[in-house]
Amino acid sequence: xxxxxxxxxxxxxxxxxxxxxxxxxxxxxxxxxxxxxxxxxxxxxxxxxxxxxxxxxxxxxxxxxxxxxxxxxxxxxxxxxxxxxxxxxxxxxxxxxxxxx
Amino acid sequence: xxxxxxxxxxxxxxxxxxxxxxxxxxxxxxxxxxxxxxxxxxxxxxxxxxxxxxxxxxxxxxxxxxxxxxxxxxxxxxxxxxxxxxxxxxxxxxxxxxxxxxxxxxxxxxxxxxxxxxxxxxxxxxxxxxxxxxxxxxxxxxxxxxxxxxxxxxxxxxxxxxxxxxxxxxxxxxxxxxxxxxxxxxxxxxxxxxxxxxxxxxxxxxxxxxxxxxxxxxxxxxxxxxxxxxxxxxxxxxxxxxxxxxxxxxxxxxxxxxxxxxxxxxxxxxxxxxxxxxxxxxxxxxxxxxxxxxxxxxxxxxxxxxxxxxxxxxxxxxxxxxxxxxxxxxxxxxxxxxxxxxxxxxxxxxxxxxxxxxxxxxxx
Amino acid sequence: xxxxxxxxxxxxxxxxxxxxxxxxxxxxxxxxxxxxxxxxxxxxxxxxxxxxxxxxxxxxxxxxxxxxxxxxxxxxxxxxxxxxxxxxxxxxxxxxxxxxxxxxxxxxxxxxxxxxxxxxxxxxxxxxxxxxxxxxxxxxxxxxxxxxxxxxxxxxxxxxxxxxxxxx
Numbered sequence: 090x091x092x093x094x095x096x097x098x099x100x101x102x103x104x105x106x107x108x109x110x111x112x113x114x115x116x117x118x119x120x121x122x123x124x125x126x127x128x129x130x131x132x133x134x135x136x137x138x139x140x141x142x143x144x145x146x147x148x149x150x151x152x153x154x155x156x157x158x159x160x161x162x163x164x165x166x167x168x169x170x171x172x173x174x175x176x177x178x179x180x181x182x183x184x185x186x187x188x189x190x
Numbered sequence: 191x192x193x194x195x196x197x198x199x200x201x202x203x204x205x206x207x208x209x210x211x212x213x214x215x216x217x218x219x220x221x222x223x224x225x226x227x228x229x230x231x232x233x234x235x236x237x238x239x240x241x242x243x244x245x246x247x248x249x250x251x252x253x254x255x256x257x258x259x260x261x262x263x264x265x266x267x268x269x270x271x272x273x274x275x276x277x278x279x280x281x282x283x284x285x286x287x288x289x290x291x292x293x294x295x296x297x298x299x300x301x302x303x304x305x306x307x308x309x310x311x312x313x314x315x316x317x318x319x320x321x322x323x324x325x326x327x328x329x330x331x332x333x334x335x336x337x338x339x340x341x342x343x344x345x346x347x348x349x350x351x352x353x354x355x356x357x358x359x360x361x362x363x364x365x366x367x368x369x370x371x372x373x374x375x376x377x378x379x380x381x382x383x384x385x386x387x388x389x390x391x392x393x394x395x396x397x398x399x400x401x402x403x404x405x406x407x408x409x410x411x412x413x414x415x416x417x418x419x420x421x422x423x424x425x426x427x428x429x430x431x432x433x434x435x436x437x438x439x440x441x442x443x444x445x446x447x448x449x450x451x452x453x454x455x456x457x458x459x460x461x462x463x464x465x466x467x468x469x470x471x472x473x474x475x476x477x478x479x480x481x482x483x484x485x486x487x488x489x490x491x492x493x494x495x496x497x498x499x500x501x502x503x504x505x506x507x508x509x510x511x512x513x514x515x516x517x518x519x520x521x522x523x524x525x526x527x528x529x530x531x532x533x534x535x536x537x538x539x540x541x542x543x544x545x546x547x548x549x550x551x552x553x554x
Numbered sequence: 555x556x557x558x559x560x561x562x563x564x565x566x567x568x569x570x571x572x573x574x575x576x577x578x579x580x581x582x583x584x585x586x587x588x589x590x591x592x593x594x595x596x597x598x599x600x601x602x603x604x605x606x607x608x609x610x611x612x613x614x615x616x617x618x619x620x621x622x623x624x625x626x627x628x629x630x631x632x633x634x635x636x637x638x639x640x641x642x643x644x645x646x647x648x649x650x651x652x653x654x655x656x657x658x659x660x661x662x663x664x665x666x667x668x669x670x671x672x673x674x675x676x677x678x679x680x681x682x683x684x685x686x687x688x689x690x691x692x693x694x695x696x697x698x699x700x701x702x703x704x705x706x707x708x709x710x711x712x713x714x715x716x717x718x719x720x721x722x
Contacts, residue, residue: 390675532592
């Protein structure tokens, strides 16, 4: 899903890093939003609605809509559309509303 | 506590222009933006802009963002605070912002709110499936981060955003199955429409999305025709196998801060939603607070830039800065705005402004 | 109708097409801009004083076809990609079109491409003569395309064979 050639744009990416999504090892570029790395890996379901457990993806991509909240390195409710990817991050599908520790 | 003469909230086209205009009159300016970049939504606009030379017409949005940012950074009396989300504006002129996990306080004599707008949602069955994305999200994903949103897209909305994002999808190598538009005519500029039509994308006017299909994510969409009363006509359904449904059904001003600050607000459909009542110099019912750009009424980036300039000049002038030249710049900015809005595509904006510029009333 | 389909009608086009007499004299810009919108880069780009300065920025472009030499500077500067140059003097059998093009891959000179009409439908083949893409055009390339004369006012886009998105 990555764009390699574009008529107008050139994409400057950080170094390639690995991270995990629900235990599965994936690659992405450091500094890009976690959601972009997941999307590029074909993962579109980021969370589930609390009551009916329906799958949710991202919607606004600018940190405004709460549709993409995930647990990152143990911290719940992280907006992965704006949170930047770092090497070794542990990204997990959140169960429930999350608990702050 | 940071003390400044003018705080500008939002580093998009309106905020950047406001900061520079005020700083050029000698004001000490603090510009706050919640993201890690300046330029706001311009950084994902790959098309060449309309307007006139004063608003960089003919340049691509991405290039305009760089020019505006450079102008702001070259001004010594503008301090820039990125990744700072303003949480509230209080009676004593103090605003609170979250900055990298800490709360900071800013005392400002004038505050220019230029926080923009956000994508609207549309009600239809399965609209919560992954793959139903706002047009802005699609742009961010593909134009900023270089990731395609999917393989085949149904675009909902033939306003400028729907038409432009369709074209940008084609440029990113994504197929666009069709554009649907509930209105009987295309809302966006016809040159944008002609551009996607000759690239083979059909536009279904008087049509809307009936439902999305899929279990875990979007696998398809059904559209149907609307009659003269905008009621769906059974039997006119068409199905598209798509993995993305892109919603370009308009923007709403991000009015939260202005509500919280207690500004007099008004719902004005022509301006996209609830906006602050203000005078012709963009000063709200709170004499400390000014507005500019999409938060003042959803419009083009060209007008957002001029509004920013107008708000920046007005705020600085109200602090006793600037002289005759500043008054002339103010008049020039107002003239530019009138010119941009003078044509038929500005009709809606003119109607909306007639409602909010009536002056601030006592029942605020 | 243009406003519901995005495709200009014969009546719309009649307003902007030069006379046969003018077309017979050499290359000329055709401005397919049918709506009053706040935009004027075509006029500021024109160095022949053919596209007149706008009194009101919402005005539709007015072109003096006798002043226009078909240089195509306006083609690359029009944000709407709505200007095309047509040269009916190119050869006895072919007309030369100068089309704005912002998709990948860019065609190569000598390449034969599918010629598309204003609805994006294939109407024939065209031969790429030249591709202009200097930095001053800011990535709006201009494709010089030779097409059969009878298609000169039909063809407004191309489809480059072997079009790829880079990954598939």
